[in-house]
Amino acid sequence: MTSGLILVAVVAAGYIAARIAVGALARRYLIVSGAEYLVLGVLLGPRVAGLISASVLDSFGPLITLAIGWMGAVIGSEFHLKRMLRLRGELYQVAFLEAILVVGIVGGALFLLFTRVLGVLPADAVAPATILGAIAVTTSSSGIALAARRLARDRTARTPLLHQLQVAGGMDAAVGILTFGTVLCLVHLPPPGDIRPPTPTEWAVIGGAIGVLGGIVYHLFLGGERDPDRLFISLAGAITLASGTAAYARLSPLVPTMLIGAILANTARNRHEIVQVLHRVQRPLYLVLLIFAGAAWRVPGGAWGLPLVAFVLLRLFAKPAAARVATRLSGMSRVIGGNWGIALVGQGSLAIAIALNYRIFDDSDLSNVVFTAALVSVLATDLLSARVVRAVVRRHHRRRLPLAAAGAGAGPPER
Amino acid sequence: MRRAVILLVVFALVELLRPLGSAGYGSQALLTFGFLILAAYTVGEIAAALRGPAIVGYMVAGVVFGPAALATVSPEALTRLAPVSGLAVALIAFLAGAELRWEELRDRGIALLKVMSAELLLGFVALAGTLYAGRGFVPFMRSLPAPQAIAVAVLVASIAIVHSPAVTMALLTETRARGPVARTTLGVVLLTDVVVVLLFSGTLSLARTLAPGAEGSGVSIGTLSWEILGALLVGVILGGAIAVYLRFVNEELLLFAVLVAFLGSEVARLAHVEAVLTLVTTGFVAENLSHRSRGEALRHAMERSAAPVFVVFFALSGATIDVAAVVTLLPILVPLALVRGAAIWAGTRAGARWARLPREVSGNLWLGLVSQAGVAIGLASVVAEAFPTFGAELRTLLLALIALNQLVGPILFRRALVRSGEAPARPGLPSAVPAPSPPR
Numbered sequence: 001m002t003s004g005l006i007l008v009a010v011v012a013a014g015y016i017a018a019r020i021a022v023g024a025l026a027r028r029y030l031i032v033s034g035a036e037y038l039v040l041g042v043l044l045g046p047r048v049a050g051l052i053s054a055s056v057l058d059s060f061g062p063l064i065t066l067a068i069g070w071m072g073a074v075i076g077s078e079f080h081l082k083r084m085l086r087l088r089g090e091l092y093q094v095a096f097l098e099a100i101l102v103v104g105i106v107g108g109a110l111f112l113l114f115t116r117v118l119g120v121l122p123a124d125a126v127a128p129a130t131i132l133g134a135i136a137v138t139t140s141s142s143g144i145a146l147a148a149r150r151l152a153r154d155r156t157a158r159t160p161l162l163h164q165l166q167v168a169g170g171m172d173a174a175v176g177i178l179t180f181g182t183v184l185c186l187v188h189l190p191p192p193g194d195i196r197p198p199t200p201t202e203w204a205v206i207g208g209a210i211g212v213l214g215g216i217v218y219h220l221f222l223g224g225e226r227d228p229d230r231l232f233i234s235l236a237g238a239i240t241l242a243s244g245t246a247a248y249a250r251l252s253p254l255v256p257t258m259l260i261g262a263i264l265a266n267t268a269r270n271r272h273e274i275v276q277v278l279h280r281v282q283r284p285l286y287l288v289l290l291i292f293a294g295a296a297w298r299v300p301g302g303a304w305g306l307p308l309v310a311f312v313l314l315r316l317f318a319k320p321a322a323a324r325v326a327t328r329l330s331g332m333s334r335v336i337g338g339n340w341g342i343a344l345v346g347q348g349s350l351a352i353a354i355a356l357n358y359r360i361f362d363d364s365d366l367s368n369v370v371f372t373a374a375l376v377s378v379l380a381t382d383l384l385s386a387r388v389v390r391a392v393v394r395r396h397h398r399r400r401l402p403l404a405a406a407g408a409g410a411g412p413p414e415r
Numbered sequence: 416m417r418r419a420v421i422l423l424v425v426f427a428l429v430e431l432l433r434p435l436g437s438a439g440y441g442s443q444a445l446l447t448f449g450f451l452i453l454a455a456y457t458v459g460e461i462a463a464a465l466r467g468p469a470i471v472g473y474m475v476a477g478v479v480f481g482p483a484a485l486a487t488v489s490p491e492a493l494t495r496l497a498p499v500s501g502l503a504v505a506l507i508a509f510l511a512g513a514e515l516r517w518e519e520l521r522d523r524g525i526a527l528l529k530v531m532s533a534e535l536l537l538g539f540v541a542l543a544g545t546l547y548a549g550r551g552f553v554p555f556m557r558s559l560p561a562p563q564a565i566a567v568a569v570l571v572a573s574i575a576i577v578h579s580p581a582v583t584m585a586l587l588t589e590t591r592a593r594g595p596v597a598r599t600t601l602g603v604v605l606l607t608d609v610v611v612v613l614l615f616s617g618t619l620s621l622a623r624t625l626a627p628g629a630e631g632s633g634v635s636i637g638t639l640s641w642e643i644l645g646a647l648l649v650g651v652i653l654g655g656a657i658a659v660y661l662r663f664v665n666e667e668l669l670l671f672a673v674l675v676a677f678l679g680s681e682v683a684r685l686a687h688v689e690a691v692l693t694l695v696t697t698g699f700v701a702e703n704l705s706h707r708s709r710g711e712a713l714r715h716a717m718e719r720s721a722a723p724v725f726v727v728f729f730a731l732s733g734a735t736i737d738v739a740a741v742v743t744l745l746p747i748l749v750p751l752a753l754v755r756g757a758a759i760w761a762g763t764r765a766g767a768r769w770a771r772l773p774r775e776v777s778g779n780l781w782l783g784l785v786s787q788a789g790v791a792i793g794l795a796s797v798v799a800e801a802f803p804t805f806g807a808e809l810r811t812l813l814l815a816l817i818a819l820n821q822l823v824g825p826i827l828f829r830r831a832l833v834r835s836g837e838a839p840a841r842p843g844l845p846s847a848v849p850a851p852s853p854p855r
Binding site for chain 2: 066191192220238240
């Protein structure tokens with residue numbers, strides 16, 4: 001079967017299956033759709049049915065890179081400073097601390113596991129352990145968004161906790177992407193030819209420059225364009241070029257495209273139109289990304305079970321623990337409570353994007369362990385992430401009601 | 416102008432980064448693809464500001480950044496981006512079919528047939544005659560014996576009379592023209608596309624008989640019938656399936672639009688049926704069977720997903736133009752192009768008179784039929800493979816002629832649309848003739 005027909009068959013089958021089987025359940029039981037595409041990809045991939053062969057995967061490489069880059073731009077477009085400044089600064093402080101702590105806990109523990117238990121050389125273990133930390137910090141933003149939409153029907157949505165979760169979701173994504181981007185700079189291979197290989201700092205500057213210069217250049221390029229079709233062409237060109245340039249330089253497309261998204265969201269007069277165009281294309285690319293991520297999976301060699309289980313358990317422990325510590329350190333316990341970190345355990349597409357991006361650059365056994373861990377974690381947590389968020393917010397709301405009645409409630413999260 | 420300066424900055428940055436990278440996992444193709452979108456879009460905007468069609472700008476960008484000039488787009492990247500062209504052709508064909516209404520075909524089908532047959536007949540005879548008469552000026556035809564020279568002449572003529580559904584649809588999308596000149600041009604172009612497949616197969620069989628050393632055998636009636644009827648059959652099935660989807664699901668139209676285009680072209684390839692005709696039929700059936708608002712929603716989603724693909728398609732077409740060959744062959748190309756233009760003018764005039772079309776249509780129609788693109792390029796490649804002895808030179812001649820018509824055709828068509836008041840003289844202005852509401 002030809003690669004084109006395979007893509008059509010896969011996406012069509014996936015879409016119909018998801019719509020019929022999961023769509024109805026998702027609406028009724030607040031289930032986040034996405035993980036089923038991963039399973040579909042695994043089933044159709046070279047390890048099971050073999051419908052998507054390795055060569056097909058390779059031929060769709062540019063599309064996968066573009067999907068990763070597009071996701072970065074969508075995440076970046078959420079960082080609208082004007083809107084962010086309406087919320088209390090402490091929410092960001094808490095979110096940042098939580099994110100850093102999770103990267104530290106998970107990354108550090110896995111580094112020790114790789115070096116002390118599995119006998120991996122420290123130099124070889126730094127990258128996979130830190131990337132697992134970066135993956136661990138990411139949170140299912142669709143789970144939070146879905147729960148927020150559902151909670152908006154009643155007064156529960158007005159709790160500061162929901163704002164905290166939304167802020168934490170964005171912060172987790174930014175920290176995860178930047179950590180991953182930094183690691184790729186540290187382990188960057190020298191370029192071909194006789195030129196002096198850039199240092200990790202220079203690679204980081206190059207990656208940032210692609211994003212910052214790209215953002216400025218595309219801001220000028222787009223101007224005040226409001227026609228959706230012309231905007232789509234320009235944005236598609238900009239994100240494709242930035243993703244291609246980053247991938248060509250063996251850097252993650254997520255960092256530059258996130259910067260481009262953020263710059264455009266904050267500087268463009270046509271911000272709403274840009275965000276609309278970005279979101280409109282995101283879903284089809286997201287489906288393709290998940291399916292091909294599933295197909296790219298292969299059983300890791302060696303003692304891979306231990307780090308896998310360790311990653312999932314560490315993350316389940318680190319998220320609530322880090323959130324509790326961050327809340328206490330910021331003095332926000334009375335406002336948002338201490339147990340909200342459980343709502344962040346859901347993992348979604350960004351974890352897959354980071355893991356797949358790492359696999360593209362490094363096809364070693366350890367990168368495959370990282371990829372498998374991300375896959376397992378998403379499968380285990382994404383489906384029910386919205387339900388968990390809703391439960392946590394409702395419980396917090398119920399606890400706050402007596403306090404509010406007694407006049408002891410905290411002020412609103414908005415300034 | 417601002418965008419052109421920005422493009423130069425982007426170009427400089429890309430070139431600066433080139434030594435640092437490696438082309439793994441299709442990253443170079445992606446980089447090229449992104450740059451080509453921006454470059455073609457910018458040059459297209461400049462062309463539009465100069466009151467020319469944007470697609471000419473796209474093609475000029477392809478020539479400038481292609482292997483013939485700055486070589487930002489390498490031949491390898493062109494090969495890797497070939498599926499984009501395939502997708503573009505499929506989307507264009509679907510959109511072209513979706514533009515046609517059953518009521519319109521019923522009412523004006525005979526008129527379109529009359530115009531097409533007069534134009535094709537005159538064009539074919541004139542071009543074949545000119546090439547045979549002027550064979551002394553064509554390097555590879557000078558030494559050919561008469562039968563082979565006749566074979567080459569009819570083959571060139573059967574390809575040179577092909578029009579371009581891609582250019583027609585791209586310009587109709589760009590200008591949003593839907594008046595009588597626009598719709599008649601589209602109808603004739605699509606009908607010609609069907610007839611040319613038959614005609615080309617016939618002339619190829621004749622040429623194989625006349626010219627010894629040809630590879631492969633003549634095309635059988637059965638194969639030919641399947642190619643046409645099979646395309647209609649596959650198109651009807653696909654179109655029906657789409658109508659069902661729109662009726663019961665009607666979601667994720669952007670994704671669905673791209674899938675339809677992929678699926679249609681792949682099924683056509685596997686079933687050995689004519690791909691463009693398959694997609695045209697699919698679009699026609701889907702649009703005419705669906706509820707008006709749903710059909711329009713799908714068409715709009717397709718137009719949106721096609722927008723960047725169109726830009727790259729025409730830029731890639733430009734990048735494949737062999738500028739050196741066009742310049743070398745100019746002495747024979749210019750007369751051929753002039754004869755072709757004159758034959759199209761005379762043929763459409765005669766056909767329009769026969770069909771009693773309004774004067775405004777008959778006077779402008781020929782300008783919309785000069786363009787050539789995808790289908791003609793494909794047929795030229797078939798000829799090159801079939802005749803190893805002189806096929807390569809013949810292909811170069813045909814591609815040079817197509818390139819010339821490709822660059823001139825859109826300018827003429829836009830002029831026709833502006834002259835008839837169906838497109839505004841400058842982008843953004845309203846046109847004098849508004850688009851008619853479709854009969855339902």
